[in-house]
Amino acid sequence: MDGVLVDGEPLHFRAVNQLLGEEGRSISLEDYKPYMGTKSGWSEMIRDLGLGRPKDYYSDRYRGLILDQYRTHSRPLPGAVEFVRALADAGIPRAVASSSIQPWVEACLDRLGLHDAFDVTVTGSDVSEGKPDPAIYLLAASRLGVDATKCLAIEDAPAGIQSARNAGMECWAVLTEFTRDLPLPDPHRVLESLLHVDLEHILGVPV
Numbered sequence: 001m002d003g004v005l006v007d008g009e010p011l012h013f014r015a016v017n018q019l020l021g022e023e024g025r026s027i028s029l030e031d032y033k034p035y036m037g038t039k040s041g042w043s044e045m046i047r048d049l050g051l052g053r054p055k056d057y058y059s060d061r062y063r064g065l066i067l068d069q070y071r072t073h074s075r076p077l078p079g080a081v082e083f084v085r086a087l088a089d090a091g092i093p094r095a096v097a098s099s100s101i102q103p104w105v106e107a108c109l110d111r112l113g114l115h116d117a118f119d120v121t122v123t124g125s126d127v128s129e130g131k132p133d134p135a136i137y138l139l140a141a142s143r144l145g146v147d148a149t150k151c152l153a154i155e156d157a158p159a160g161i162q163s164a165r166n167a168g169m170e171c172w173a174v175l176t177e178f179t180r181d182l183p184l185p186d187p188h189r190v191l192e193s194l195l196h197v198d199l200e201h202i203l204g205v206p207v
Contacts, residue, residue, distance in 0.1 A: 003156030079194035
């Protein structure tokens with residue numbers, strides 16, 4: 001979802017620095033990038049930055065801040081809504097596989113007008129292991145009733161790409177401001193945006 005359907009990382013980055021600012025701390029964009037798209041972000045930041053409060057404190061505050069951001073500031077990335085609708089029109093089974101928790105995903109999809117556009121939604125609330133573990137993609141494929149090796153995943157961050165590849169899926173990477181300069185773990189294709197995807201490349205036949 002984040003970095004593919006919605007420009008969500010600026011929302012997360014802003015909320016992280018809001019919380020860190022309460023302790024007179026901040027994190028640069030470059031230092032923040034490795035934590036993107038994972039479930040263990042706060043645990044790792046507490047360790048790496050030497051933060052003084054327990055994980056639950058940061059996680060609980062962060063959940064509320066981000067939920068409000070998704071409800072009010074979610075904006076679709078170029079071509080995202082049109083791409084999803086075109087897949088639906090072509091009868092391609094579709095799933096969201098997001099590390100974000102269920103309330104965030106629901107709020108975001110509602111804001112984008114895509115709440116009815118997916119057959120399956122799998123979130124970080126559904127799995128115990130986050131990306132790059134393949135659990136979230138394997139569960140999405142299972143709920144779609146398809147073989148994971150027959151799926152195409154579209155990702156933006158290294159952890160997500162590795163998760164999809166670990167699940168045996170083909171994975172295309174969409175570049176964003178937040179991931180453009182990161183070393184991406186061998187996606188099968190790299191896209192500037194979803195505007196550059198032709199359904200013929202997915203369906204294998206002219207459309």
